[in-house]
Amino acid sequence: MAHPGDGGNPFAEPPDLDNPFQDPAVTQHRPSPPPQYATLDVYNPFDSHEQAAAAVATADLLRQQEELNRKAEELDRREQELRHAEALGGASPPRRNNWPPLPAFCPVQPCFFQDIAVEIPQEFQRVVTAMYYLWLCSTASLLLNFVASLAWFCVSTDRGSDFGLALLWALIFTPCSFVCWYRPMYKAFRSDSSFNFFVFFFVFFVQDAVYVLQAIGIPGWGFSGWVSALMVLKSNPPVAVLALPVALLFTGIAVLGIVLLKRIHSLYRRTGASFQKAQEEFAAGVFANPAVRTAAASAAFRGP
Incomplete structure:
Protein backbone atom coordinates (compact mmCIF):
# COMPACT_ATOMS: atom_id res chain seq x y z
CA MET A 1 0.00 0.00 0.00
CA ALA A 2 1.40 3.35 -1.01
CA HIS A 3 1.94 5.90 1.66
CA PRO A 4 1.39 9.62 1.27
CA GLY A 5 4.47 11.50 0.16
CA ASP A 6 6.25 8.43 -1.33
CA GLY A 7 5.47 9.51 -4.89
CA GLY A 8 3.38 6.40 -5.48
CA ASN A 9 6.35 4.05 -4.95
CA PRO A 10 5.08 0.85 -3.40
CA PHE A 11 8.60 -0.12 -2.32
CA ALA A 12 9.33 3.07 -0.40
CA GLU A 13 10.17 2.79 3.29
CA PRO A 14 7.41 3.88 5.58
CA PRO A 15 8.12 6.95 7.66
CA ASP A 16 9.63 6.37 11.07
CA LEU A 17 6.57 7.18 13.07
CA ASP A 18 7.99 5.63 16.22
CA ASN A 19 11.08 7.93 16.39
CA PRO A 20 10.25 10.72 18.87
CA PHE A 21 13.16 12.87 17.60
CA GLN A 22 11.53 13.21 14.19
CA ASP A 23 8.41 14.69 15.74
CA PRO A 24 7.85 18.21 14.32
CA ALA A 25 7.11 19.47 17.86
CA VAL A 26 10.70 18.50 18.78
CA THR A 27 12.59 19.42 15.63
CA GLN A 28 11.29 23.00 15.55
CA HIS A 29 12.95 23.67 18.93
CA ARG A 30 16.37 22.35 17.94
CA PRO A 31 19.14 24.99 18.07
CA SER A 32 20.42 26.25 14.78
CA PRO A 33 23.71 24.73 13.63
CA PRO A 34 26.83 26.63 14.69
CA PRO A 35 28.35 29.02 12.17
CA GLN A 36 30.90 27.50 9.89
CA TYR A 37 34.40 28.85 10.37
CA ALA A 38 36.65 29.69 7.53
CA THR A 39 38.71 26.75 6.33
CA LEU A 40 41.20 26.20 3.59
CA ASP A 41 38.33 25.29 1.29
CA VAL A 42 36.76 28.74 1.51
CA TYR A 43 39.95 30.81 2.01
CA ASN A 44 41.03 32.57 -1.14
CA PRO A 45 44.60 33.87 -0.90
CA GLY A 90 73.10 46.17 48.70
CA ALA A 91 74.53 49.59 47.83
CA SER A 92 73.44 51.29 44.63
CA PRO A 93 75.96 50.93 41.80
CA PRO A 94 78.22 53.95 41.45
CA ARG A 95 77.34 56.23 38.55
CA ARG A 96 79.67 58.88 37.30
CA ASN A 97 78.14 62.18 36.33
CA ASN A 98 77.90 62.46 32.56
CA TRP A 99 76.15 65.80 31.98
CA PRO A 100 77.09 68.27 30.66
CA PRO A 101 79.33 66.20 28.39
CA LEU A 102 82.67 67.90 28.88
CA PRO A 103 86.08 66.75 27.63
CA ALA A 104 88.42 65.08 30.12
CA PHE A 105 90.94 67.92 30.02
CA CYS A 106 88.32 70.48 31.08
CA PRO A 107 88.85 71.62 34.69
CA VAL A 108 85.09 71.62 35.26
CA GLN A 109 83.59 68.15 35.53
CA PRO A 110 79.99 67.04 34.77
CA CYS A 111 77.49 67.91 37.49
CA PHE A 112 74.62 65.47 36.82
CA PHE A 113 74.00 61.90 35.82
CA GLN A 114 71.44 61.60 33.04
CA ASP A 115 70.37 58.49 31.14
CA ILE A 116 66.76 58.55 30.01
CA ALA A 117 66.81 54.95 28.77
CA VAL A 118 67.97 53.68 32.19
CA GLU A 119 66.39 55.97 34.77
CA ILE A 120 63.04 56.88 33.20
CA PRO A 121 60.20 54.32 32.89
CA GLN A 122 59.55 53.36 29.32
CA GLU A 123 56.08 54.92 29.10
CA PHE A 124 57.54 58.35 30.00
CA GLN A 125 60.75 58.26 27.99
CA ARG A 126 59.25 59.92 24.93
CA VAL A 127 57.92 62.98 26.76
CA VAL A 128 61.14 63.37 28.78
CA THR A 129 63.18 63.19 25.57
CA ALA A 130 60.91 65.80 23.98
CA MET A 131 61.45 68.11 26.96
CA TYR A 132 65.21 67.65 26.66
CA TYR A 133 65.11 68.62 22.99
CA LEU A 134 62.92 71.59 23.90
CA TRP A 135 65.60 72.75 26.32
CA LEU A 136 68.28 72.32 23.62
CA CYS A 137 66.19 74.33 21.14
CA SER A 138 65.62 77.03 23.77
CA THR A 139 69.36 77.27 24.35
CA ALA A 140 70.06 77.44 20.61
CA SER A 141 67.42 80.17 20.18
CA LEU A 142 69.08 82.29 22.89
CA LEU A 143 72.46 81.95 21.18
CA LEU A 144 70.98 82.90 17.79
CA ASN A 145 69.14 85.75 19.47
CA PHE A 146 72.49 87.00 20.78
CA VAL A 147 73.98 86.84 17.27
CA ALA A 148 71.02 88.75 15.78
CA SER A 149 71.21 91.40 18.53
CA LEU A 150 74.95 91.75 17.96
CA ALA A 151 74.39 92.26 14.21
CA TRP A 152 71.73 94.87 14.92
CA PHE A 153 74.02 96.63 17.39
CA CYS A 154 76.81 96.71 14.79
CA VAL A 155 74.63 98.66 12.33
CA SER A 156 72.77 100.72 14.92
CA THR A 157 74.65 101.68 18.08
CA ASP A 158 71.47 102.81 19.82
CA ARG A 159 70.58 99.12 20.25
CA GLY A 160 73.14 98.57 22.96
CA SER A 161 70.51 97.66 25.55
CA ASP A 162 69.13 94.88 23.34
CA PHE A 163 72.62 93.51 22.80
CA GLY A 164 73.44 93.58 26.53
CA LEU A 165 70.17 91.97 27.55
CA ALA A 166 70.49 89.29 24.86
CA LEU A 167 73.88 88.34 26.29
CA LEU A 168 72.46 88.37 29.81
CA TRP A 169 69.50 86.16 28.87
CA ALA A 170 71.79 83.64 27.18
CA LEU A 171 74.05 83.43 30.25
CA ILE A 172 71.21 83.23 32.81
CA PHE A 173 68.39 81.33 31.13
CA THR A 174 70.56 78.50 29.77
CA PRO A 175 71.72 77.02 33.12
CA CYS A 176 68.72 78.19 35.14
CA SER A 177 66.18 76.59 32.81
CA PHE A 178 68.02 73.27 33.03
CA VAL A 179 68.25 73.32 36.81
CA CYS A 180 64.90 74.94 37.62
CA TRP A 181 62.46 73.11 35.34
CA TYR A 182 64.15 70.36 33.33
CA ARG A 183 65.81 68.57 36.26
CA PRO A 184 62.66 68.68 38.45
CA MET A 185 60.69 67.24 35.55
CA TYR A 186 63.35 64.54 35.04
CA LYS A 187 63.39 63.61 38.74
CA ALA A 188 59.58 63.67 38.91
CA PHE A 189 59.26 60.99 36.23
CA ARG A 190 62.29 59.09 37.53
CA SER A 191 61.00 58.62 41.08
CA ASP A 192 57.29 59.57 40.75
CA SER A 193 57.85 62.61 42.96
CA SER A 194 54.84 64.86 43.53
CA PHE A 195 57.05 67.60 44.97
CA ASN A 196 59.20 67.75 41.82
CA PHE A 197 56.06 67.77 39.68
CA PHE A 198 54.78 70.85 41.53
CA VAL A 199 58.15 72.59 41.20
CA PHE A 200 58.20 71.85 37.48
CA PHE A 201 54.64 73.10 36.88
CA PHE A 202 55.26 76.36 38.72
CA VAL A 203 58.59 77.16 37.04
CA PHE A 204 57.68 75.93 33.56
CA PHE A 205 54.47 77.98 33.55
CA VAL A 206 56.65 81.07 34.03
CA GLN A 207 59.02 79.74 31.36
CA ASP A 208 56.15 79.45 28.88
CA ALA A 209 55.22 83.07 29.58
CA VAL A 210 58.84 84.04 28.83
CA TYR A 211 58.67 82.03 25.58
CA VAL A 212 55.63 84.06 24.52
CA LEU A 213 57.44 87.34 25.32
CA GLN A 214 60.42 86.15 23.31
CA ALA A 215 58.19 85.43 20.33
CA ILE A 216 56.57 88.88 20.57
CA GLY A 217 59.97 90.60 20.72
CA ILE A 218 59.24 93.91 22.47
CA PRO A 219 62.01 96.38 21.49
CA GLY A 220 64.46 97.09 24.30
CA TRP A 221 63.90 93.72 26.01
CA GLY A 222 66.71 91.88 24.25
CA PHE A 223 64.50 89.50 22.24
CA SER A 224 64.55 89.39 18.44
CA GLY A 225 60.88 88.48 18.18
CA TRP A 226 58.36 89.50 15.55
CA VAL A 227 58.04 93.17 16.53
CA SER A 228 61.80 93.74 16.61
CA ALA A 229 62.35 91.68 13.45
CA LEU A 230 59.75 93.67 11.49
CA MET A 231 61.27 96.92 12.74
CA VAL A 232 64.76 96.01 11.57
CA LEU A 233 63.30 94.72 8.28
CA LYS A 234 62.32 98.28 7.37
CA SER A 235 65.67 99.81 8.28
CA ASN A 236 68.20 97.07 7.54
CA PRO A 237 67.01 93.99 5.58
CA PRO A 238 70.32 92.05 5.93
CA VAL A 239 69.99 92.10 9.73
CA ALA A 240 66.37 91.02 9.38
CA VAL A 241 67.60 87.85 7.67
CA LEU A 242 69.03 86.88 11.07
CA ALA A 243 66.18 88.25 13.17
CA LEU A 244 63.23 86.66 11.35
CA PRO A 245 64.40 83.02 11.80
CA VAL A 246 64.93 83.76 15.50
CA ALA A 247 61.37 85.07 15.77
CA LEU A 248 60.07 81.96 14.01
CA LEU A 249 62.11 79.73 16.34
CA PHE A 250 60.82 81.58 19.41
CA THR A 251 57.24 81.05 18.18
CA GLY A 252 57.72 77.33 17.61
CA ILE A 253 59.26 76.89 21.07
CA ALA A 254 56.39 78.78 22.71
CA VAL A 255 53.77 76.58 21.02
CA LEU A 256 55.68 73.37 21.76
CA GLY A 257 56.17 74.41 25.39
CA ILE A 258 52.42 74.87 25.89
CA VAL A 259 51.65 71.52 24.22
CA LEU A 260 54.20 69.65 26.34
CA LEU A 261 52.98 71.33 29.52
CA LYS A 262 49.46 70.04 28.87
CA ARG A 263 50.84 66.61 27.98
CA ILE A 264 52.85 66.32 31.20
CA HIS A 265 49.90 67.55 33.25
CA SER A 266 47.72 64.76 31.82
CA LEU A 267 50.43 62.20 32.64
CA TYR A 268 50.79 63.67 36.13
CA ARG A 269 47.08 63.19 36.82
CA ARG A 270 47.39 59.49 35.92
CA THR A 271 50.32 58.88 38.28
CA GLY A 272 48.24 59.43 41.42
CA ALA A 273 50.31 62.39 42.58
CA SER A 274 48.69 65.02 44.80
CA PHE A 275 49.45 68.19 46.73
CA GLN A 276 49.26 66.29 50.03
CA LYS A 277 51.82 63.80 48.77
CA ALA A 278 54.06 66.69 47.72
CA GLN A 279 53.81 68.17 51.21
CA GLU A 280 54.72 64.84 52.77
CA GLU A 281 57.74 64.47 50.46
CA PHE A 282 58.89 67.98 51.26
CA ALA A 283 58.56 67.41 55.01
CA ALA A 284 60.38 64.09 54.78
CA GLY A 285 63.18 65.69 52.77
CA VAL A 286 63.56 68.58 55.21
CA PHE A 287 63.69 66.41 58.30
CA ALA A 288 66.06 63.99 56.58
CA ASN A 289 68.60 66.80 56.20
CA PRO A 290 71.35 66.36 58.84
CA ALA A 291 71.71 70.12 59.34
CA VAL A 292 67.99 70.49 60.01
CA ARG A 293 67.99 67.57 62.44
CA THR A 294 70.96 69.02 64.30
CA ALA A 295 69.35 72.46 64.54
CA ALA A 296 66.07 70.96 65.75
CA ALA A 297 67.87 68.86 68.36
CA SER A 298 69.82 71.89 69.60
CA ALA A 299 66.66 73.96 69.86
CA ALA A 300 64.89 71.18 71.76
CA PHE A 301 67.85 70.78 74.11
CA ARG A 302 68.04 74.49 74.93
CA GLY A 303 64.32 74.67 75.54
CA PRO A 304 62.33 77.92 75.69
Missing part, protein backbone atom coordinates in the same frame (compact mmCIF):
# COMPACT_ATOMS: atom_id res chain seq x y z
CA PHE A 46 44.08 35.97 -4.03
CA ASP A 47 41.21 37.98 -2.49
CA SER A 48 42.44 41.59 -1.98
CA HIS A 49 40.33 42.09 1.16
CA GLU A 50 41.70 38.95 2.79
CA GLN A 51 45.25 39.94 1.83
CA ALA A 52 44.77 43.38 3.43
CA ALA A 53 43.36 41.83 6.60
CA ALA A 54 46.28 39.40 6.77
CA ALA A 55 48.76 42.25 6.30
CA VAL A 56 47.16 44.28 9.10
CA ALA A 57 47.18 41.28 11.42
CA THR A 58 50.85 40.62 10.62
CA ALA A 59 51.76 44.25 11.28
CA ASP A 60 49.95 44.15 14.63
CA LEU A 61 51.78 41.00 15.62
CA LEU A 62 55.13 42.50 14.64
CA ARG A 63 54.41 45.68 16.60
CA GLN A 64 53.40 43.67 19.66
CA GLN A 65 56.54 41.57 19.33
CA GLU A 66 58.73 44.68 19.17
CA GLU A 67 57.01 46.09 22.26
CA LEU A 68 57.60 42.83 24.13
CA ASN A 69 61.24 42.81 23.05
CA ARG A 70 61.75 46.36 24.36
CA LYS A 71 60.14 45.49 27.67
CA ALA A 72 62.28 42.38 27.96
CA GLU A 73 65.44 44.39 27.30
CA GLU A 74 64.45 46.92 29.94
CA LEU A 75 63.75 44.17 32.47
CA ASP A 76 67.11 42.56 31.70
CA ARG A 77 68.89 45.87 32.20
CA ARG A 78 67.17 46.50 35.51
CA GLU A 79 67.90 42.95 36.65
CA GLN A 80 71.58 43.43 35.88
CA GLU A 81 71.61 46.62 37.91
CA LEU A 82 70.00 44.85 40.86
CA ARG A 83 72.51 42.03 40.66
CA HIS A 84 75.33 44.52 40.55
CA ALA A 85 73.89 46.29 43.58
CA GLU A 86 73.64 43.00 45.47
CA ALA A 87 77.26 42.23 44.60
CA LEU A 88 78.21 45.55 46.21
CA GLY A 89 76.45 44.60 49.45
